[in-house]
Amino acid sequence: MATKHSSQEGTTPMAQNPKPATTFTADVNKAALAKYAMQDRADFHDVDRGFIAGFGDRLVSDDGTLIYDGTPLAYIADDAPAPDSVNPSLWRQSQLIKRAGLYEVVPGLYQVRLSAALTIVDAPDGLVIIDTSTSVRLAKAGLELFRREMKNDKPVVAVIYTHTHFDHYAGVKGVVEEADVVAGRIPIIAPGTIESFDRLAIGENVVTGHAMSRRMAYTFGLLLPPSDRGRVTIGLSGGFDLMNTQMSYISPTDGITRTGEVRTLGGWTFEFLYAPDTEAPEEFHIWIPEIKALTCAENANHTMHNIQTLRGARTRDARNFARYIDETLVRWGDEAEVHWGSHTWPVWGNANVVTFLESQRDMYKYIHDQALRQANQGLTPLEAAEIVELPDALGKKWYNRFYHGGLHHNVRAVFSKELGFWDGDPASILPLLPEEHAKRHVALIGRDKILAEGSKAFDAGDYRWAVQILHHLVFADPGDVEAKQLQADAYEQLGYQQEVPQYRAIFLTAAKELREGVATKGKISTDTQDTILAMPIHLLFDFAGVHLIGERANDLDVRVNFTFSDFGDEWTMWVRNGVLNARKGHVDNAQLTVAGPKVVLAALLLQPSRANEIIEQAHLSTEGDLGVLDTFASVMDTFEPDFNIVTP
Known part of the structure; x- marks a missing residue:
């Protein structure tokens, strides 16, 4: 599911206005009133208590x-x-x-x-x-x-x-x-x-x-x-x-x-x-x-x-x-x-x-x-x-x-x-990937029959079933606009009915992205420069490790000594068996030794493709084979922050 997305048919879908609640949704929300102590209004007094200024x-x-x-x-x-x-x-x-x-x-x-x-x-x-x-x-x-x-x-x-x-x-x-x-x-x-x-x-x-x-x-x-x-x-x-x-x-x-x-x-x-x-x-x-x-x-x-x-x-x-x-x-x-x-x-x-x-x-x-x-x-x-x-x-x-x-x-x-991630059902230990399962499901039942069932479920206010049955069509063919629009409508009504704001947000965002494509604005990034630089040195190496493309690095043997001059710390990083490890101290057989302040070494570690530029601009002290950094860069991944969720 978390594959990098591509533009749909070469165009960016136009923003669409949310649709109104159906009569089914309106009735569900009215009926929900009976579950709640609506007569209890004490919170409306307490929430304003002590107010000084806004x-x-x-x-x-x-x-x-x-x-x-x-x-x-x-x-x-x-x-x-x-x-x-x-x-x-x-x-x-x-x-x-x-x-x-x-x-x-x-x-x-x-x-x-x-x-x-x-x-x-x-x-x-x-x-x-x-x-x-x-x-x-x-x-x-x-x-x-x-x-x-x-x-x-x-x-x-x-x-x-x-x-x-x-x-x-x-x-x-x-x-x-x-x-x-x-x-x-x-x-x-x-x-x-x-x-x-x-x-x-x-x-x-x-x-x-x-x-x-x-x-x-x-x-x-x-x-x-x-x-x-x-x-x-x-x-x-x-x-x-x-x-x-x-x-x-x-x-x-x-x-x-x-x-x-x-x-x-x-x-x-x-x-x-x-x-x-x-x-x-x-x-x-x-x-x-x-x-x-x-x-x-x-x-x-x-x-x-x-x-x-x-x-x-x-x-x-x-x-x-x-x-x-x-x-x-x-x-x-x-x-x-x-x-x-x-x-x-x-x-x-x-x-x-x-x-x-x-x-x-x-x-x-x-x-x-x-x-x-x-x-x-x-x-x-x-x-x-x-x-x-x-x-x-x-x-x-x-x-x-x-x-x-x-x-x-x-x-x-x-x-x-x-109890762990397994739900206890043997069929769920090694399931087919969602996209493969969807394709086989559609091939077995037929696209038109599934779409008709999804439409029938929507018209009956059975939005959970509509979302699930249409999921197969969307994952089997992300270009099926009719299926996506209908699933979006079902997600939307399901969202309107939720007491949990996170459920509401997930369903409504799913509807929005099915209609308009993946948005690239409005998000919060927690991995900011300030927080990255505040990381303890061992976490910097851990962060680099999750960028390593393991299958590309199987046969590599990379050994680099780092001296964090502003902390007086010496570390060794090595890549072997498709894994990046690091520990305190230098080793004698390192192919390269680099010395500099943490902020610069962090940039070098996380952006090795810019190694020459970083070394030149920061006047870093190096000893050994700088070509090792090119090899390191060739096996380091970059992350697409806007990966698909609601489509494969």
Whole structure:
């Protein structure tokens, strides 16, 4: 499926307007109202609590770059009923989550809520920044908004990353100068060891960066027009500050590896509960006793979270979500007066905090236990996902609904985490590739009969079946315009019915690309120059390794010594048996030795086809056979970020 795409019949299809909801979709969404506690409007009070100031309709950074645009969300009014093309639960969440701006959580604790919140602790002796949002420009603008509105010029005395996802560290250079961190004037505190945090944060977003970015464009609807027939919101936030992202990274200086560790920052106490292998591979919860404020980072939100992200990341442990939330309740449940999150609005009052955390704990435990119960009954992941439902005591809680994770894929994720990728069906171990299977399927049944069945299913409102049966035609012949248009129509209606915004976005993006071809704009790239250069040296070699075309390199024997002059580190890289390896230290039999700063050697390593130009411009010191770099370049792949998904 992930083959490089080519233009279809030499032309670029014209953009097409989304179609309205059919009567079947309108009826499905109206019927869904009965599942939800629509009479519970408490969130509409809480979401505005503590509001101080917003950004206006649009926010432009100092360099003239648009970094927030709230105008596409104006039609999502608080009193507007859900359109036929939007699931009513997702519409309600979108009404809440579209807000952005500066809020007081409690005196001394503030949040600038964007796609990911910038949390500011106004401690007696300085500001402690907890998570830095998605972008340098956004973080800088958020801190400036706080300083302007609160008349506060205290210095930033510490930064805390709650976990390893880019939307929580990428804005760091908007709130601190790297030189101050390197000099030890401003600590950056993070869960895990420094090496582990670097490896897991940067590795996820760079080594798998192209694949993740393409999938992220689908799951967050970044290619969709903003409207009730396109991208509404992304469930955790409005999502209209994800344009022109400017990601940065500074390595932590202080790692938390034990629950109960305490740091005094700005004159206040910060106590940590280490919670690895939960929503992120490295994560912690934070308790600030002076203001009785607690966060479980992204292990507790106004949404069900992902056990397996659809954008692509390591599968999480649902049991650990429950385990660490319960440990948090034991430690601080009797005292906490507010729980703040990384994306959504806080929960106030001890009784409400305890109820919220207990319910989130039980939701994840229920998913884990019931998935494995069904597995032990012999069900496959898909079979289990079709029948597991949350009990009303959990499922009727708005904060347990499916605005980021979805129950259907989370049940399947528990199978994946605990039992592996195989679903237990022998026919699925060595299946035909989708394109080959489609061709044989069409040859057996006949194109016209399949198209007629797809049309019949669409006309009956049976959109899941329409999508599946037409998939064979599209993969057997991507030039079959009639089949693609009909499948696009079915994907679209299926998208309109979804409560999970990521399901909606995937289906609507599929429809858009079937009609118009693969888009090349609107995506977020996580493997930015700043993050690549922040990679530990061993990860640079890992990143190079996934570019190696193994079958071309079977007979090669390449040995290169690297001296990273700005770090004083010596490394050897070798290619043998179709594999790129590296380790610290030089070897005597290297064919080439290259010395220079990390930024230049990274460029040489990842762009060896430009070796001569890089060496000449940077005046690199070399000794040995430069022809080795030509050989190396001949077996290094380049990645097409816009690979096909909805066609072969």
